[in-house]
Amino acid sequence: MITRAATVERPRIGSGAAPILRFEGVCKRYGPLEALAGVTFQVNRGEVVCLIGPSGSGKSTLLRCANALESIDGGRVILDGVDVHDRRTDARKLRRRMGMVFQNFELFPHLTVLRNVAVGPTTVLGMSPPKAAERAMELLRKVGLAEKASQHPAALSGGQQQRVAIARALAMQPDVMLFDEPTSALDPETIGEVLSVMKRLADEGMTMVVVTHEMDFAKRVGSWIVVFDHGKVVEQGPPRQVFEEPTVQRTRDFLSHLGWHGESLAASDLLVHSPSNTP
């Protein structure tokens, strides 16, 4: 406790301005199952908010509620001052501002890689095909897959497909990127390439909400961690607090279940060395 008091916490990124995305007591039930039981937290501009917690704790459901792919049964989701689930809100317009990346990539198999990235701008924004192709090419270069532009998704590895999916979401020039377990369906050897694309995106200042089981990524790249359990937020805070000095037993249980203990965290050379742990 003494060390913690001595640690000067940096203010939360973007905390001066209004949050870009806010969840206010969001509830969602599937029959008798309460998937979300009053979830409240906010995402500031430029933040990378990582949602962690056991499977089935409501993280992915929350992400789908964020861009109205799922309706909600209570509470509100506010994107930049607009109530996402209000009946007068045009959900399609709001979805354009939120890019989404799925666990199973969900690339469109009948379209080439280039068309996968360009189809959003041409169909939704009415952009001319050559201009959309130009933007798509630029984004494919950014994720390092320009040479795959004319192939179909089936010819790509899982990691490559997920990078294309990130480019597809970016093509709509969203304000927020939502990642739903983007590396959970990947072979271990291709996880890194996806995470590094995401890290680069974070470094460029993209606002991101990431549901992940990659604790290493959450610790290094995340600027705010939200811990879920049974449809509730049990703890939230900056990575150092959540991973090293969790205030809630449930968080400690979850982390130790994954094999993450305070000591092993500090010992791991993968992690940013934190001064508070220096002996």
Next chain:
Amino acid sequence: MGRRVAAPEDRTAMDVDISPLIENWQFILTGLGFTLSLSGLSIVLGVGIGLVCGVMRTYGGSLLDTAIGLYVDLLRSIPVLAILVWTYFAFPLVIGESLTPFSGGVLALGVHLGAYVTEVIRAGLTSIRPGQMRAALALGMSPLQAIRTIILPQALIRMLPPLGSLIVIAVKDSAIASVIAVPELLRQSQVLAGKTFRPFEIYTAAMLIYFLICYPTARTIDQIYRRFAPLGAS
């Protein structure tokens, strides 16, 4: 050359004479033209109905689902011959307007085919995993845009084999229109056989022509499917 020649009157069935076919090739060709246009138009009508009804039944809510389900079950429970005869002889009484045999044939065969295509399209649409729709919606597409550009193309690729069989069946079913005197291939053959007393040659030729239309059609659709199948696998 000293060999005994069978008396022609003993073997009338095997005495093949194709001269009536050669002399009346234009008559046969007219029949072929009607067969192709009748089946072609009924396929266009049937696939059109099937696309609209299949999409509406899948995405249009329970009311449309029930209504279209009724159409499908009704049409699939009645012999196509009965539908054809009813459309040509009874339906004009309902609308107070007579139909030509050809338009009656197109209507009956098209509406009948449409019921089967509806179910094939619906099966195709529901076989595309829901994540594809979510991904399309997440980009900001409207449900209609998502269906048109993302879901339906994949479904059509997957549904090519059953659609191909339905198309071939539609060509063959067009022969049923002979009962309402559409001058298509079978009808023309009947007329010609009656006039020339050469049923063996003429009906054999008709069968051969049906085969020569349907077999390449089936093979071509199969080839197209083989080529595009990987693109429909999400």
